[in-house]
Amino acid sequence: MLPAPAMYHFPLPEYRHISGEKLAIRIRISSGHELTSVLLRTEPDNEEALTPMVLELDDGRWQWWSASVSISTHDIQFMYSFKILSHTQQFWLDAAGVTKRAPLRHRQFRWLTSNVPPDWIPHQVFYQVFPDRFCNGDSALNVKDNERLYHGTQPVKAMNWGDPILDQGDHLAFYGGDLPGIQQSLDYIRELGATALYLNPVFDSPSTHRYDTQDYLNVDPHLGGNSALQKLCHDVHQRGMKIVLDAVFNHTSENHPWFNRWSESDIEGAYQNTAGVNAQRYFFFDIANPDSYHCWKGAHTLPTLDWSNEHVQDYFCNPSEGAIQYWLSEPYHIDGWRLDVIHMLGDGEGARNNAARMQQIRHAVKEAQPNAMVLGEHFFEATRWLQGDQEDAAMNYYGFATPVRAFFASQDIAYQPCQIDAEDFDEWLTDARTQISFEHQLCQFNLLDSHDTARFFTLVNEQFDVMKQAVMMLMTYPGVPSIYYGDEVGMSGQNDPYCRACFDWTELSWNTELLDWYKTCIALRQNTPVLQTGAYATLHAKGDVFIFIRFDAQHATVIAINRGASSTQRQVTLSQWDCTPNRKEKVIGEAQWQDNTIELPAYGCAVWHLIR
Structure with missing residues (x-):
């Protein structure tokens, strides 16, 4: 059986673009193979259509085949793949690579017909802030000891900045971080190279994590209130930066007036009257028992909203006065929402009709501000939310953070053993990446850690x-x-709450070598457009070594990593990039690249720009 020819199709204009009213599509195949036909497979009406492709060029090394097809608009995504025939064999090319059979739908190439994510997103570097622990800008805002009770019985604690994290009850411990502190630190964040802020919840709440919202239209006064957020947004935008806020729409605080667990409001809440109007915004397993309400993962401080209730829908999604629109509009004009546990939101006690509710939320966001970001939190595989009708991006735990943790720290997201080699690593990344459009790939929210995980440096x-x-x-x-x-x-810091310690503003305590490395890598990204929007291909993945390339028609950057304790040499070819570099310019690292051989030291990494 003859080996498959090398064949490539990338989400770049020279491979696909709109020409008139049709989509022009090209594939590059290595020369020297006796091919009888090359076919473009599409599904214009959910039925397979095979369009013959025309050989437009053969330079002795590569053949370029092309076809133009009308784009069906019955779906947000136009799906396609390639069928290559010889006298005795057939091969298929899909988004994940070459196969010998027709690809599954989720592996096909995608062209978005609408709902393209905002084009500003891929150009950002985000900086995530847990407000209470980042910077105390105004001590007059600090929570005082015993100022209020949490869950009706537990007094809050006023902590000194930098005090050790409490082993129990960290949600009661307030250190005094606030929005003025973030505002005063914008120059530090910008100097680091970050261009966008993602803030954990800032709305009025009884806890330090503030994922138990009791007022969606007011910023917590201990963070500075609405005026402080207005000033922060103004200064962020004056610097050309973006700001995304955390939205907790799946559940409320038990102190929210709708629920009013501890009778702190004059409103008759769901807990006081399980048959009342407000009770219909939640779900009770037994209407005669006020303690039988559905809550987030069994946490009784977090009663779950019932999104089948039209008042809940209207409160958040009303196009003229909904809570979603309120913060997207002036004077705040935030640049997007990060949607907490959005996959759990739904009608009744669970996530029923989740997709419909997510589409409703997306519509409310885009109606208020078409260029706003819709970012979903998902700890696991999130493909279904990234098909164009719901989210622009997901917090990329499954497609980045977890495989990176497994490859470098030999743990999974549950901190259980997970040893993988570079082949496994590449397969994992490929599976996650190729099931969504290229535009969504570029917007995925990649992270090493967060407020919900142990610090990566600790791992x-x-x-x-x-x-x-x-x-x-x-x-x-x-x-x-x-x-x-x-x-x-x-x-x-270990897992929550130990990953949420106070930022130490004493520079003598900083790991300056690591800080300089962050600045170097961020600057590399910001100064290299192909690292923001370029195509991707794996060049080598074996054992401890992982090498990949980001590129467009004119530029290419190669990244090489050896996680092993021994130096190594690896052969690398550049057939994915349809150019022959005149020279290789190393910009980071100690590795060497001679001819087709890259030599990496133990625990080494390097980046090269390829110059045509």
């Missing part, structure tokens, strides 16, 4: 060389990098 036992490799991966892989506050200066 790799504070090994600087390993952390360097992970940071390089974060800044060069397709998607939008997000830095969790303090990672850049070497903050450590």
Whole structure:
């Protein structure tokens, strides 16, 4: 049986573009193979159609085949793949590579017919801030000891900045971080190279994490209130930066007036009258028992909203006065929403009609501000929410953070053993990447860690060389990098709540070598357009070595990583990039590249720009 020819199709204009009213599509195939036909497979009416492609060029090395087809508009995504025939064999090319049989639908190439994510997203580097622990800008706003009770019985605690995290009751511990502190730190964030902020919840809430919202239209006064957010948004936008806020629409605080668990409001809440109007906004398993309400993962402080209720829908999604629109409009004009546990939101006690509700939320966001970002939180595989009708991006735990953790730290998202080699790593990344459109790939919210996970520096036992490799991966892989506050200066900490310590503003305590590396890698990304919007291909994935390329028609950048404890040499060819570089310019790292051989030191990594 003859080997398959090399064949490539990438989401770049020279491979596909609109020509008149049709989509012109090209495929590049290695010369020297006796092909009888090359066919473009589409589904114009959900039925297979095979369009013959025309050989337009054969330079002795590569053949270029082309076809033009009308784009069906019955779906947001126009799907296609390629069928290549010889006298005795057939091969197929889909988004994940070459196969010998027709590809499954989820592996096909995608062209978005509508709902393209905002084009500003791929150009950002996000900086995530947990407000209470980042910077105390106005001590007059600080929570005072015993100022209020949490869950009706537990007094809150006023902590000194930098005090150790409480082993129990960290949700009661307030350190005094606030929005004025973030505003005063914008120059630091911008100097790092970050261009966008993602803030954990800022709305009025009884806890320090603020995922239990009790007022969606008012910023917590201990963070500075609405005026502080207005000033912060103004200063962010004055610097040409973006700001995305956390939205907790799946559940409320038990203190929300609709629920009023502890009778702190004059309103008759669901807990006071399980047959009342407000009770219809929640779900009770037993209407005669006020304690039988459905809540997030069994946490009785977080009663779950019932999105089948039209008042709930209207409160958040009303086009003229909904809570979603309120913050997207002036004077705040935030640039998007991060939707907390959005996959759990739905009608009744669970996630029934989740897709319809997510589409409703998306519509409300885009109606208020078409260029706003819709970012969903998903710890696991999120393909279904990234098909164009719901989210612009997901927090990319499954498609980036978890495989990166497995490759570099030998753990999965549950901190259980997970040892993978570079082949497994590449397969994992490919599976996640190729099931969504290229535009959505570029917007995926890539992260090493967050407020919900252990610090990555801790996971790799504070090994600087390993952390360097992970940071390089974060800044060069397709998607939008997000830095969790303090990672850049070497903050450590186990899982929640220990990952939420106060930022130490004493510069003598910083890991300046790591900080300089972050700045170097961020600058590399910001100064290299193909790292923001270029196509991707794996060049080598075996054992401890992972090498990939980002490229467009004119430029290419190669990233090489050796996680092993020994130096190694690997052969690399550049057939994916349809250019022959005149020289290779190393911009980061100690590795060497001679002819087709890359030599990487132990725990080494390097980046080259290929110059035509």
